[in-house]
Amino acid sequence: MMTRTVGFRDTQIELAHGAGGKASRRLIEGLFMPYLQNELLAPLADAAYCDVNGTRLALTADSFVVKPLSFPGGSIGELAVNGTVNDLAVSGAKPLALLTTFVLEAGLPSSVLEVQVAALAAAARDAGVLVAGGDTKVVEHGKCDGMYISSAGIGLVDGRSRLSPGAVRPGDKILLSGPIGDHGITILLARGDLDFEADLRSDTRSVWPFVNAMLAACGPDLRWMRDPTRGGVATALNELARDAKLAVMLVDEAVPVSDPVRGACELLGLDPLHIACEGQFLAVVAADAADGALAALHAVPGGGEAACIGEIRAEPARTVLARTRYGSSRVIDVLVGDPLPRIC
Amino acid sequence: MMTRTVGFRDTQIELAHGAGGKASRRLIEGLFMPYLQNELLAPLADAAYCDVNGTRLALTADSFVVKPLSFPGGSIGELAVNGTVNDLAVSGAKPLALLTTFVLEAGLPSSVLEVQVAALAAAARDAGVLVAGGDTKVVEHGKCDGMYISSAGIGLVDGRSRLSPGAVRPGDKILLSGPIGDHGITILLARGDLDFEADLRSDTRSVWPFVNAMLAACGPDLRWMRDPTRGGVATALNELARDAKLAVMLVDEAVPVSDPVRGACELLGLDPLHIACEGQFLAVVAADAADGALAALHAVPGGGEAACIGEIRAEPARTVLARTRYGSSRVIDVLVGDPLPRIC
Numbered sequence: 110m111m112t113r114t115v116g117f118r119d120t121q122i123e124l125a126h127g128a129g130g131k132a133s134r135r136l137i138e139g140l141f142m143p144y145l146q147n148e149l150l151a152p153l154a155d156a157a158y159c160d161v162n163g164t165r166l167a168l169t170a171d172s173f174v175v176k177p178l179s180f181p182g183g184s185i186g187e188l189a190v191n192g193t194v195n196d197l198a199v200s201g202a203k204p205l206a207l208l209t210t211f212v213l214e215a216g217l218p219s220s221v222l223e224v225q226v227a228a229l230a231a232a233a234r235d236a237g238v239l240v241a242g243g244d245t246k247v248v249e250h251g252k253c254d255g256m257y258i259s260s261a262g263i264g265l266v267d268g269r270s271r272l273s274p275g276a277v278r279p280g281d282k283i284l285l286s287g288p289i290g291d292h293g294i295t296i297l298l299a300r301g302d303l304d305f306e307a308d309l310r311s312d313t314r315s316v317w318p319f320v321n322a323m324l325a326a327c328g329p330d331l332r333w334m335r336d337p338t339r340g341g342v343a344t345a346l347n348e349l350a351r352d353a354k355l356a357v358m359l360v361d362e363a364v365p366v367s368d369p370v371r372g373a374c375e376l377l378g379l380d381p382l383h384i385a386c387e388g389q390f391l392a393v394v395a396a397d398a399a400d401g402a403l404a405a406l407h408a409v410p411g412g413g414e415a416a417c418i419g420e421i422r423a424e425p426a427r428t429v430l431a432r433t434r435y436g437s438s439r440v441i442d443v444l445v446g447d448p449l450p451r452i453c
Numbered sequence: 454m455m456t457r458t459v460g461f462r463d464t465q466i467e468l469a470h471g472a473g474g475k476a477s478r479r480l481i482e483g484l485f486m487p488y489l490q491n492e493l494l495a496p497l498a499d500a501a502y503c504d505v506n507g508t509r510l511a512l513t514a515d516s517f518v519v520k521p522l523s524f525p526g527g528s529i530g531e532l533a534v535n536g537t538v539n540d541l542a543v544s545g546a547k548p549l550a551l552l553t554t555f556v557l558e559a560g561l562p563s564s565v566l567e568v569q570v571a572a573l574a575a576a577a578r579d580a581g582v583l584v585a586g587g588d589t590k591v592v593e594h595g596k597c598d599g600m601y602i603s604s605a606g607i608g609l610v611d612g613r614s615r616l617s618p619g620a621v622r623p624g625d626k627i628l629l630s631g632p633i634g635d636h637g638i639t640i641l642l643a644r645g646d647l648d649f650e651a652d653l654r655s656d657t658r659s660v661w662p663f664v665n666a667m668l669a670a671c672g673p674d675l676r677w678m679r680d681p682t683r684g685g686v687a688t689a690l691n692e693l694a695r696d697a698k699l700a701v702m703l704v705d706e707a708v709p710v711s712d713p714v715r716g717a718c719e720l721l722g723l724d725p726l727h728i729a730c731e732g733q734f735l736a737v738v739a740a741d742a743a744d745g746a747l748a749a750l751h752a753v754p755g756g757g758e759a760a761c762i763g764e765i766r767a768e769p770a771r772t773v774l775a776r777t778r779y780g781s782s783r784v785i786d787v788l789v790g791d792p793l794p795r796i797c
Contacts, residue, residue: 115567117565117567119561119563119745120562120563120564120590121559121560121561121563122557122558122559122560122561122562122563123559123560123564123591124591124592125591126557126589126591127557127589127590127591127592128591133589136589137589140563140566140567140570140590141570141587144570144571144573144574145574145577147571147584149550149581149582149583149584149585149586150583150584150586156586156629157550157585157586159549159550159585159607161505161508161510161549161607161609162506162507162508162609163506163508164506164507164508166504166505166588166607168550168552168607169552170552170554170586170587170588170605171554171588172554172556172588172589172590172603172605173590174556174590174592180458205503205505206493206501206503206512208513208514208605209514210510210514210515210516210603210605211516212516212518212556212601212603213464213466213470213471214785215465215466215467216465216466216467216699217465217466217467218464218465218466219463219464219466219484220462220464222466223459223461223484226484226485226488226489227488229488229489230488231491239491239492239494240489240491240493240494241493241494241501241503241512242493242494242512242513242514243485243514244514244515244516244603245469245470245471245481245485245516246471246481246516246517246601247466247467247468247469247471247472247794248468248471248598248601248795249598249794249795250597251595253595253596253597254578254592254593254596256592257556257557257592257597257601258603259514259516260601261514261552261554262605263503263505263510263512263607265505266541267789268556285505285534301568301707301716306790311559320694332746357616367639374738376518380702387476394632440473445570450593451590451592
């Protein structure tokens with residue numbers, strides 16, 4: 110059946126292939142897509158749209174392998190809900206139901222599992238979604254790292270906007286819901302590999318209340334959204350620039366970054382724009398709608414730090430730039446390699 | 454929020470908790486359900502039903518950890534499609550779309566992954582479903598066994614019948630689509646642990662064409678279906694007997710079992726009724742409709758060995774019995790322990 114040559118040349122799978130950056134893209138486009146290409150999957154977005162009897166559904170799935178299983182501000186059980194719920198939300202869909210599957214390692218204390226099931230259930234309640242089903246498999250001791258969770262989500266597409274990179278126009282504003290990098294750096298610190306302490310918590314939460322407020326405030330002036338998880342803001346905006354064939358111009362100083370995240374990034378030589386968030390999202394809105402959108406975000410509890418961080422330009426197409434505090438511009442590339450494996 | 458005491462007393466997770474038998478039931482009902490109970494999840498069936506804008510959807514998810522990754526007649530990629538498709542089919546839903554997530558072990562040869570992606574794509578084509586999305590995560594070498602796949606499925610509930618254990622009546626006939634145990638014994642032999650060779654292949658396939666033919670032939674006279682995977686026919690029918698509060702009376706000699714499966718089971722002291730199938734299903738139909746249903750199954754390619762294997766009785770309620778070839782009856786219990794871990 111297959112005649113197309115697979116374009117993936119790496120001979121084996123490495124951690125970087127799961128990091129959400131350049132290597133992940135190569136794996137998905139070079140190995141998965143030649144076999145699986147179809148009209149639903151083609152856009153490679155956070156969720157696929159599927160029409161069933163005239164109802165437009167959003168479908169998405171993620172697996173979670175975060176280490177450690179619990180960390181300040183969250184846990185794998187909460188990520189398994191919020192990660193999937195947020196992929197639906199930024200696709201403009203109200204999250205309805207989740208399906209969760211567990212792979213458990215033989216020997217896992219039942220109490221460790223119970224903590225995560227309870228966390229997952231509480232997060233689902235908070236997010237207003239029902240866990241409709243799931244499955245549990247057990248593998249031998251040493252063939253898993255405690256537990257992995259996979260979570261699929263079904264959402265009902267909201268009719269107030271039709272989101273697409275193709276709807277983005279030069280002059281549109283780029284909004285960010287809050288400070289970046291809290292999740293990634295929290296995981297790094299929780300592993301104890303770093304001789305550095307900070308009062309930092311994962312930002313994991315459902316972003317649907319914020320998205321809902323933006324949809325009410327902007328309607329069709331809301332053009333595009335994405336949650337900057339693996340690969341961070343830099344990777345998400347590079348995908349936008351590429352798909353929209355436009356330029357993204359950020360203002361470095363406008364991007365909200367907490368002091369502990371900035372400090373850890375300076376210490377490690379990382380750019381906060383590459384560090385994962387689990388409870389933030391990026392939105393592109395028409396320039397006229399930006400003030401109203403920001404006011405709507407600020408009015409939702411937890412949205413006080415939302416900010417306009419830049420704008421869309423026509424040139425240089427397919428490029429993300431940031432204006433530094435010294436007035437110069439730097440090119441923001443996608444994540445290369447995997448400085449922080451297994452953060453979600 | 455939680456006041457209910459969790460009823461799960463095992464202090465750690467063991468392989469048997471993933472085997473689909475008594476221990477699995479204890480884990481699901483004792484640990485997961487106290488936290489996750491809701492109206493969609495309550496029936497604990499193969500799929501949950503969810504009404505969205507007047508359209509009745511079936512939702513299901515499974516994870517796959519089979520070892521080895523490829524075996525005669527199938528592979529983890531094919532199981533990830535057919536296992537999920539079949540949970541939808543036996544729930545009376547036409548499979549529409551799948552979401553698949555991969556957890557990959559660093560160091561996995563890309564060619565091994567490619568074989569499974571190709572197998573998954575081919576199985577999806579054969580089953581008439583679209584892969585709408587997915588996700589890939591990579592964990593360190595030694596933290597996974599090559600790859601695990603999780604697969605969620607969305608189906609459109611067929612209006613020709615409303616399946617439920619509550620619809621089953623004494624006198625109804627029990628049909629089986631073909632010989633049992635081929636998948637489980639194939640996996641066992643493929644591991645090479647057994648000094649035994651046989652010409653046996655996994656039966657993995659989509660059962661939707663058979664279900665569709667039964668729905669056309671029987672309409673509302675089709676009362677209940679289940680695919681006997683982990684835990685086998687014995688576990689599936691015990692769940693029916695318990696949920697319908699009725700008795701199941703099988704005829705041992707009527708159950709189709711191939712010679713290699715019977716031979717391996719005798720050698721190992723296993724009952725074929727406990728061995729998993731991946732391409733068969735059980736159906737309960739009204740007595741008057743049984744001949745028509747069997748004729749419909751026989752008319753679908755691959756359905757030639759479908760058989761009536763017993764009937765529903767009022768007493769002894771909540772019990773599965775089998776009439777032996779010697780005229781006596783034996784009690785058929787659910788699977789206890791896990792004689793064959795990681796078969797799917």
